[in-house]
Structure formats: C-alpha cells, structure tokens
Amino acid sequence: MTPLLEPLPWDTDFFGFPIGRADLAGATVEGLREIEDAARASGIVCAYGTVDPTKGDAGHLAQTFGYRLVEVAITFARPAGALPPWSSASTVRPGTVEDLPALEPAISTLAPWSRFGADPRFGPEAARRMHRAWVERTARDGAERKLLVSEDDSGLTGFSTEVHTGVPRIDLMGVVKPGSGSSWALMADFMERVGDGVVEGGPCAVRNVAPLRFVEKCGFEVARVEYRFHRWFDEVAGGGP
Numbered sequence: 001m002t003p004l005l006e007p008l009p010w011d012t013d014f015f016g017f018p019i020g021r022a023d024l025a026g027a028t029v030e031g032l033r034e035i036e037d038a039a040r041a042s043g044i045v046c047a048y049g050t051v052d053p054t055k056g057d058a059g060h061l062a063q064t065f066g067y068r069l070v071e072v073a074i075t076f077a078r079p080a081g082a083l084p085p086w087s088s089a090s091t092v093r094p095g096t097v098e099d100l101p102a103l104e105p106a107i108s109t110l111a112p113w114s115r116f117g118a119d120p121r122f123g124p125e126a127a128r129r130m131h132r133a134w135v136e137r138t139a140r141d142g143a144e145r146k147l148l149v150s151e152d153d154s155g156l157t158g159f160s161t162e163v164h165t166g167v168p169r170i171d172l173m174g175v176v177k178p179g180s181g182s183s184w185a186l187m188a189d190f191m192e193r194v195g196d197g198v199v200e201g202g203p204c205a206v207r208n209v210a211p212l213r214f215v216e217k218c219g220f221e222v223a224r225v226e227y228r229f230h231r232w233f234d235e236v237a238g239g240g241p
Helices: 009-015 029-042 058-064 097-113 123-141 182-194 209-217
Strands: 005-007 019-022 046-051 068-079 091-094 145-152 155-163 169-175 198-205 221-232
Touching: 005 029, 009 019, 009 123, 019 029, 029 058, 046 058, 058 068, 058 221, 091 182, 097 123, 097 145, 097 155, 097 169, 123 145, 123 155, 123 169, 145 182, 155 182, 169 182, 182 198, 198 209
Parallel strands: 019 046, 169 198
Antiparallel strands: 005 019, 046 221, 068 198, 068 221, 091 145, 145 155, 155 169
C-alpha cells in the first residue's frame, strides 16, 4: 500500500530541506488532513503530488488545501520504428560527464520550463541546478538511464536523456546548436535502438509549445496527462504564511 506521504531522501539532500511525495489519487478531505498531520509530525516542508485530471475532483480539492498547480504535464507515446525522412548533419554517441560543460547552455534553457522553475519557492536557479544534477546522474548511470549527445563538425549540437525501466522513454532533450537537426538525430537514434513495442516521450509541460510540435511531427500521440502540485506546509490553505 502506498503511504499517504512518502519521504524523498534524494530531493531532501539536494534542496536542503525535508521533501516528500503526497498520494493525491482519489483524494478526500480526510486523506488530505492525514497528509497535513503526517507532514507536520515528520517535519516535511514541501510535498509533490500528481493527479489524473480525468478521474474525479481530486485536483480541485487539493487546491483548497493549499496545493499549488505548478505544471500540467503530458506524456506521449508511439510504436517504435523509423521516423519520416529528415536531413541532419548531426551524429549521435553516448554522452559522458566530460560533455557536461558544453551542454550547460541547453540545460539552462530547459530549466525554466520545469515545475521547479514555475514555483517561485524553488525558482529558476534551483531548477537549473536540479537539471544539471539530473543530466550528470544520467551520464554516470549508463544502464537504466542513458545520456546521448549529438554533434557535428563544430562540436556538440544537443543531448537527450533516456529511461530504460519499463517502457523506453526520452524524458529530456535539449538543443545546443539550433538548426542543426540535433533533436531529429537523437530521436531517430533512439528509435533504432529500442526495438519493437511502444516508446514514450516526456513528460513535457503543456506550456512548452516547441517540444509539443516536435513530438507531433515524430508521430507521437498523447498517452496521459497529469496535474502536478507542490504543497508548502508552512503556508495555510490558499497560500500565504
């Protein structure tokens, strides 16, 4: 059984204060009160929560308890297989930790689109630090998570991170050199490596229009939508100290 409030050690260590994950599926008044009590008893300062917007009114109820809607996230899916033809001068290879400095501009561009960038209590700089840590962590993994980079004669042109637990998924993609075809090269390489079955992309913030258009051109369709919330337990319901 999933606990109502699960501590998140990695996030706690990274941000420097206690963070947890709240189970908002089928949220009720009684359940949300239990989460509040558990947070205060354990000292958790902030909780992440997600809601399937197609099921009930949990999203509305959560907001009455002070949960901030910080992101509407879409995950896309399509059968594995070749992409439509596209010209790209970029080639793809596994990324390493040594590639990170050259990827910094792309990582910095992506960070403000995240839910951490959208929440002023984290803010854009914290979002950038977390994205850097995420890409570095992926580069050091190389098994369940993979970092891929694209390059041409001028150097690195882009990167993507992949998750290979469950359905293969590209969860992050950034461009160092616009117009190089890096995104197309990275996606085509991913499709060639994953074999048969369904693949996924995202989650992607619905306000970030450019990647939404890109995955549509690649033949992906919407698989699921999530409302993502942050609850700061030092604020009363509705916000404010």
